[in-house]
Each structure stands twice: as structure tokens, then as C-alpha cells.
Amino acid sequence: RELARQYPRAQAPLYQPFGEPELRSVLADRYTHSAQHYWQANQVFIGADLRSVLELALRALGLEGQVALVESPCNWAVLRQLQAAGMTIIEVPLGEDGRFDLQHFHQLLCDQPVRLAVLSSAANVPQGGLMPAADKQQICQWLAECNVWLFENDAYGELCFHPAAPRYRDFADPDRLLVFSTFDKLIGAEAPFG
Incomplete structure (x- = not known):
């Protein structure tokens, strides 16, 4: 309780609506095969x-x-x-x-x-x-x-x-x-x- 008072949580939800950013970033790298069409994490939905x-x-x-x-x-x-x-x-x-x-x-x-x-x-x-x-x-x-x-x-x-x-x-x-x-x-x- 003391830690919760000292470090209140942000209002953001505990989950990420499109998946965890780190996993999405790894998947984007995995599907990238071209320097012209580089996949970004925001192009991945889980x-x-x-x-x-x-x-x-x-x-x-x-x-x-x-x-x-x-x-x-x-x-x-x-x-x-x-x-x-x-x-x-x-x-x-x-x-x-x-x-x-x-x-x-x-x-x-x-x-x-x-x-x-x-x-x-x-x-x-x-x-x-x-x-x-x-x-x-x-x-x-x-x-x-x-x-x-x-x-x-x-x-x-x-x-x-x-x-x-x-x-x-x-x-x-x-x-x-x-x-x-x-x-x-x-x-x-x-x-x-x-």
C-alpha cells in the first residue's frame, strides 16, 4: 500500500491493446525482408x-x-x-x-x-x-x-x-x-x- 501511494499507477490499462510493443517489434523485424519496405511495430497487431x-x-x-x-x-x-x-x-x-x-x-x-x-x-x-x-x-x-x-x-x-x-x-x-x-x-x- 505504501508503494502504491508513493508510485501511483498511470491511468493507462495494464494490457496493450495491440500486443506488447517488444513482441510486435520483434515480429516486425522478422517479417522485414527489404530496406525499402521496413516493417514497424505499429504495423503488427496481435x-x-x-x-x-x-x-x-x-x-x-x-x-x-x-x-x-x-x-x-x-x-x-x-x-x-x-x-x-x-x-x-x-x-x-x-x-x-x-x-x-x-x-x-x-x-x-x-x-x-x-x-x-x-x-x-x-x-x-x-x-x-x-x-x-x-x-x-x-x-x-x-x-x-x-x-x-x-x-x-x-x-x-x-x-x-x-x-x-x-x-x-x-x-x-x-x-x-x-x-x-x-x-x-x-x-x-x-x-x-x-
Whole structure:
């Protein structure tokens, strides 16, 4: 009680609304790959779980009820959140080699009013294949031309053992990119934060 009287607490809450600044700073450094597009701690948001992070992002960007393009197979939790947002989901299958049929992908972008693409960052799960950098660069170019938001799913990014694996964020328009991930793959189910 004496210490509380001598050192009264500030009126600020005991928690940080976007996550601890130190952790956000480390995550920003981890996702920075370019000197031109350096991530800052204020560009990182830590939510209670993946569901709440996706729900907030879809609502904030006005993507609810729009058309989303997802790779198939896609993370079931992501699919459920897109369905909960009332989105029309178009699945684009990955081939046995872990690549898209680029002509089919481009045709879908031209024919459908796609507003969002949800793609895995490095390794395509469950195949575990790596898509060539040229394919990712071409897809990012088409997404930028069509003003499509890219949500890069990096939930399994740490499970890619190839250190220089190309990621979509290396080629994407940084103003229309959102990278999301979770801590549960690294720390365990006791850390569901997204």
C-alpha cells in the first residue's frame, strides 16, 4: 500500500491493446525482408486468436460479402472465417507439383469480381511443395493490376526448412498486403494468439 501511494499507477490499462510493443517489434523485424519496405511495430497487431484477427481484418477492409480466391486445399479455420463473413469462395486447386495453372488463375481474376486472395506464404500445405518465385511474382502482378487484397497465410511459414523460400510478400504491393500467422505452430496450443 505504501508503494502504491508513493508510485501511483498511470491511468493507462495494464494490457496493450495491440500486443506488447517488444513482441510486435520483434515480429516486425522478422517479417522485414527489404530496406525499402521496413516493417514497424505499429504495423503488427496481435489478437486473441486467428479467428478474431481475420474477422477484424475483413470487417476493417470492407471485404465482408465479397468474392475471395483461395488455394485448395486451404486451412479449414480460414475457410470457416471467410464463410462466416458471407464471402463467395472460389477455390483454385494446386497441381501435384504445388503450382497453380496460371492461365486458369488469371482467367478467374478477369472473369470474377475477386476482391481478396488468400494464399500460403512459403510451403503449400499439405503437399509441402514450394512454388517457384516466378509464379508468385506473376500472381502478385495480376493481383496488383486487379486491385485485389492479398492475405498471405504464414501459419505454416516456420515449417518451411528452405531458408530462401520465396514468399508472396516479397513481390506483392505492400499497400494491399496483409500477412497473418499464429503462435500455436511454434509454441503450442496454449498460445492461440494470431
